[in-house]
Amino acid sequence: MGLSFEDVIAEMLMNAPDPNEMLPVSNRPATLWGTTLPFLILTWVAVCLRFWVRLRIMREPGWDDALVLLAVLLNTAATVFVLIAIKYGLGQHFLYLRITQMEGYIEMFYFANAIYITNCAVIKLSLLVQYLRIFKAGTMRWICKTLFVIIAAWGVTYGFLAWFPCFPPQAYYKKNDYPNAHCYGFGFGNEKDFISLFESHTALNMAFDLTIFITPMVLFRNPKLRMKNIFAMTGIFILGGVVVMISIWRLFSIVDNRAATHPYIDFTWWSPISIILSCLEIDIAIMCASMPIFWPVIETSFAAIFVTHEVHITEQPRYSAGNLGLAYELEHGDAMRDRASIKSGSTSRESLVMTRELSGKQGEGDGTAVRVGERYRDPYLAAHVDPFRDGVVDSELGVRTGVTAKPKEKWVL
Template sequence: MGVTFEELIGQMLMNAPDPKEKLPVANRPETIWCTTMPFLILTWLAVGLRCWVRFRVMREPGWDDALVLLAALLNTAATIFVLLCIKYGLGRHFLYIGIPEMQSFIKMFYFANAIYITNTAVIKISLLTQYLRIFKAGMMHWICKCLIVIIGAWGFTYGFMAWFPCFPPQAFYEKNAYPNAKCYGFGFVNDQDFIGLFESHTALNMAFDVTVFVTPMILFTKPNLKMKNLFAMAGIFILGAVVVFTSVWRLYSIVDNRAATSPYIDFTWWTPISIILSCLEIDLAIMCASMPIFWPVIEESFAAIFVTREVQITEQRRYSFADRGLAYELEHSDTMRRQASVKTQSTSRESLVITRLESGKNVEEHYKDPYLAAQVDPFRNIAQEVAVKTDVEAKKKDKWVL
């Protein structure tokens, strides 16, 4: 049988907090707004650039892009519910916000928590699906597929318990309207189940975060890895390490206040820090998944705008008569025009004879130049005059590409 609001308030009255207690920094509305909204905007910027590169530049969209877009939509919805929670008492003592606000807060928290738990699985599966583009075959390919199945089962199990903590689900935030509802786990039947479920999900979430972000580190063992790719991969892994750190911090906060029940039950007072870390964790994970897609294109565009190398181009002209170059063309422009008119009125052999008579030099000697002979005579064996030899050692093709 579920705990009614009257029973819950009775437990709180036994440990009534000081109504004039100083508001912690994390509990202030401006703190919640200023930590969630900027990162949400950056997240959508990263997702937008990713979609632009995949759909318009590479023209190779995949399931990983669809999952990242889904994760961004779910993250936006969860953030909206979190901000609505501020209106209904988030950051203040639960005992002093009033019965209507209590019901509204629990309703907003229900949707925010269920969306967050679902999204933790979606973003990890998106990253693993993205890894399948790199690991085309071999052991790493199957490791990623196994992780997709395991994380998918984990996300479905906890997601189901978050979306259906009671039967019917409305009983979670309208307990008085459904006195005979069956609740469990997140439905707060008892403290131990409620705390254990939150702590177990957070701990597994942290473990899977570490696993997912460590999986592609095998790429560092790739021989002849370019320094540019090395720095790019290191940057992505640093961002991934920040995601893992955020997940660890969230686990610590939940264990520390025992899912907002210690030292006394106060859901609106103890949860802000955990809620903020939940939003930041998903934001950073989505950005980490998107940066490898759009950053190479952005970097190339900047390289095209800001030129960092000078290129000197040297042109060498070849003429028929011993290095006289442009001076010869200017001095004999009339003769060249006459040659052109003759060529238009006779065959190529006749024009060659006329040119020989006018120049006073055997033009056939001109075609003894190996370079010109190679351009004129298609049956000439160029390989006898210019030989190029290359030795290429066969190398086993890698099962991944950068």
């Protein structure tokens, strides 16, 4: 039989807190909303990007995706219960709440805690299944499978204790309605078992986080890894390291206040910091599981946006001022129009002579007869038409296109 509300309240009255005590930062509603809701939104963004890549691009959904979807749904439900608990006095002194608020808070905490404990196992299992996509054979695959079995057993055991802390379960938050209900562990059957269960679960959770974090580090031993792969993996492992640090911090907070019972029992006053850390731990773990799936696609899209080549186009006129007494037509439009009008106003014979003069000026000084073929003395035409002509085309003539590539950067986000 568990402790009744009267027993809990009587123990609280023996160590009544100051009703005018200033709220710690973690206990303020703004802090609770500001730390849980934004990270929940970021988690959903990461999961949506993950499913977009797996379903629309790779078209290879797997069990790891199903477990991540279950994890984000459970995480959303737990966050909702936490935010509703603010209405029932989360962050305030439990002793000074109304009876209806006390019952409401305990009910919200029951669901939030049971979901969190279940979700701790689900997100770890999703990461292990994701690792199995990488390790197709060998020792690492067997290590992942072994961890999967151990964590699944851990999740089922503690999940059962969290969902069924009393018989019947609703006696957890309606103790007065079920005076003969049997409560144990999380059901606060006695204070010692209650504290031990929270501390043991948190310690094992931290140990499994650390184990799953270091398991894929064997990939760094691959000599074929490119620099950008190393940076990408490092970024993901940094997120994993943040999850481990949050787990350590949460363990410290639970040990420090002995699961919200030290220096006196006050569930709503001592628990906010642990609740915030629980939400952030799951949020970042889900993001860490999703980033390896969608980040390579986003990285490729970003790389396509930035210009990595410069194109230079240079134009040189065929006729220099020494050949025609002109530059090109855009600079001497009037002279060209005058020449065109002379040509159009002359007879056919005059036009032929004009053509010969333009294309065969080299024959005028030496008395050589001007032939129609003289027009091919133009260097540009002759180099392309006469296969026996000596020399090459002037490299300064025509249009040249140069493509200059920037040196490839060592890594690009």
